[in-house]
Amino acid sequence: MKRWLYPALLIGLLIGLWQLASSTGFLAEVLDVEEFLVPSPAEIASSLWENRSLLAENAWVTLREIVFGFACAVAIGLAFAVAMHLSETVRLAAYPLVVASQTIPILVLAPILAIWFGYGVVPKLAIIALVCFFPITIATLDGLRSVDPAAVKLMRTLDASRWQIFQRVEVPTALPSFFSGAKIAAAIAPIGAVFAEWAGSSEGLGRLILLDNGQYQVARMFASVLVLSAIAIVLYSLLALAERRVVTWR
Amino acid sequence: MNLSIAAVAHSYGDLRTIERLDLAVEPQGVVGLVGPSGCGKSTLLELICGLLEPSAGTIAVGGAESANERLAGCAYMPQRDQLLPWYSAIDNAGLALRNRGQSRAQARESAAALFERFGLAGFEASAPQDLSGGMRQRVAFLRTLVSGKPVLALDEPFAALDAITRGEMQEWLAAALRTDPRTVVLVTHDVEEALYLADRVAVLSARPARIVAELRAPHPRAADRDAAITDPAFVAVREEALRALHGGSR
Numbered sequence: 001m002k003r004w005l006y007p008a009l010l011i012g013l014l015i016g017l018w019q020l021a022s023s024t025g026f027l028a029e030v031l032d033v034e035e036f037l038v039p040s041p042a043e044i045a046s047s048l049w050e051n052r053s054l055l056a057e058n059a060w061v062t063l064r065e066i067v068f069g070f071a072c073a074v075a076i077g078l079a080f081a082v083a084m085h086l087s088e089t090v091r092l093a094a095y096p097l098v099v100a101s102q103t104i105p106i107l108v109l110a111p112i113l114a115i116w117f118g119y120g121v122v123p124k125l126a127i128i129a130l131v132c133f134f135p136i137t138i139a140t141l142d143g144l145r146s147v148d149p150a151a152v153k154l155m156r157t158l159d160a161s162r163w164q165i166f167q168r169v170e171v172p173t174a175l176p177s178f179f180s181g182a183k184i185a186a187a188i189a190p191i192g193a194v195f196a197e198w199a200g201s202s203e204g205l206g207r208l209i210l211l212d213n214g215q216y217q218v219a220r221m222f223a224s225v226l227v228l229s230a231i232a233i234v235l236y237s238l239l240a241l242a243e244r245r246v247v248t249w250r
Numbered sequence: 251m252n253l254s255i256a257a258v259a260h261s262y263g264d265l266r267t268i269e270r271l272d273l274a275v276e277p278q279g280v281v282g283l284v285g286p287s288g289c290g291k292s293t294l295l296e297l298i299c300g301l302l303e304p305s306a307g308t309i310a311v312g313g314a315e316s317a318n319e320r321l322a323g324c325a326y327m328p329q330r331d332q333l334l335p336w337y338s339a340i341d342n343a344g345l346a347l348r349n350r351g352q353s354r355a356q357a358r359e360s361a362a363a364l365f366e367r368f369g370l371a372g373f374e375a376s377a378p379q380d381l382s383g384g385m386r387q388r389v390a391f392l393r394t395l396v397s398g399k400p401v402l403a404l405d406e407p408f409a410a411l412d413a414i415t416r417g418e419m420q421e422w423l424a425a426a427l428r429t430d431p432r433t434v435v436l437v438t439h440d441v442e443e444a445l446y447l448a449d450r451v452a453v454l455s456a457r458p459a460r461i462v463a464e465l466r467a468p469h470p471r472a473a474d475r476d477a478a479i480t481d482p483a484f485v486a487v488r489e490e491a492l493r494a495l496h497g498g499s500r
Contacts (some may be wrong), residue, residue: 150328157299157326158346158397168345172336249335249377 039219047219061204069128077136085144114200127196132185143177179243186235251312251400258307269458278431282444285454291437295403299324324401325394333378340374346397424471453494463494
């Protein structure tokens with residue numbers, strides 16, 4: 001009960017304050033801009049309702065990018081983590097590369113990918129996968145390496161093969177870490193999607209935000225951000241739910 | 251199956267843990283090893299089980315000397331129970347059978363008979379973390395029994411338990427070994443435990459470990475533990491062992 005009540009009260013309070021500050025013109029005065037540029041929560045809500053079909057259309061595009069990009073990131077992240085765990089050569093060779101991949105500014109890479117692959121879905125998946133695979137790889141690898149050596153010794157005396165030790169000890173040990181990495185990835189995936197759409201696209205919430213920015217449609221920009229947040233929260237919650245179903249021993 | 255250790259030495263780099271140690275255990279004999287903490291008792295068990303190789307000397311389990319053959323002949327019970335929290339009690343007990351390729355149902359069927367016999371009936375499906383310390387040790391011991399290996403290497407199996415539970419568990423283990431005799435090497439820091447459970451007790455010196463005294467237990471695994479450990483003959487041998495232990499650590 002408190003888990004829901006407290007955040008709801010806090011959010012309610014913040015929205016109330018915002019409503020008060022913008023409807024009285026206080027915010028616009030402080031920021032020294034026109035009042036229509038500082039929408040109140042009520043105006044954002046009505047924009048959300050009025051533009052529901054436009055937002056839904058574009059959200060569907062962005063949602064698909066996020067889900068498929070995230071799925072790619074999980075596949076790549078797990079593959080990297082397992083390969084780096086099983087082979088020291090791979091770990092030594094690939095670790096710097098994995099870290100270096102996160103130093104590439106997405107803002108620079110996104111337009112380049114758009115030039116190479118066009119306005120289709122491929123550059124979006126690539127950008128989202130690039131920002132998401134890193135936390136999954138690092139967290140899963142840490143989980144795999146945190147296995148208790150005594151448990152491995154015990155399994156060896158119980159006639160376990162390398163594969164059985166991996167399957168019955170290492171994978172279950174690493175599962176909670178994998179979920180931690182995946183939840184971080186889910187929270188940042190929409191950011192990757194927006195950058196990817198800004199670099200070149202004809203549809204999607206990121207694209208809509210860019211257009212609205214040019215036309216001072218601030219209320220609808222906020223509405224788009226709300227929808228993006230909702231996507232991230234739903235994805236995160238689904239992962240948390242899956243974790244509770246799978247990791248029953250914690 | 252007999253076990254023979256001849257002129258075995260072991261060191262981790264410059265740290266000499268064991269120095270020219272000889273020990274023979276007849277088939278179905280129980281030998282207790284007591285020694286000051288950190289004297290290399292656990293290392294000796296890992297050497298016997300084939301988890302480590304000696305720097306000098308030979309260890310033979312049923313005549314076989316290679317590490318893999320020793321691994322195949324010995325079941326190891328670690329200090330902490332090392333039950334895997336993602337498996338139920340019965341699936342933990344049946345791990346060796348699963349590792350040898352039996353199906354989950356087959357392994358459960360084999361383990362279930364022992365659960366019945368050793369007072370664990372009704373706890374088959376329990377998660378290890380829901381069991382008491384004594385119960386967990388019982389499951390851990392059953393796991394070594396179910397493995398079907400002729401030699402059991404027990405590393406301070408009851409060290410983590412309170413005194414009352416430890417006494418109960420010693421009686422329980424004595425009964426288990428009376429009905430299901432195996433060749434056992436029992437490492438403990440508790441002289442009384444060693445003298446009650448073992449036929450013979452070897453007292454080890456401080457590191458590097460060597461045998462400073464070998465004593466014959468007067469009433470190995472007697473049904474009435476309280477009577478056995480308060481018997482004057484037992485008390486006399488215990489005193490002798492303690493004196494050897496303290497002399498050896500000076």
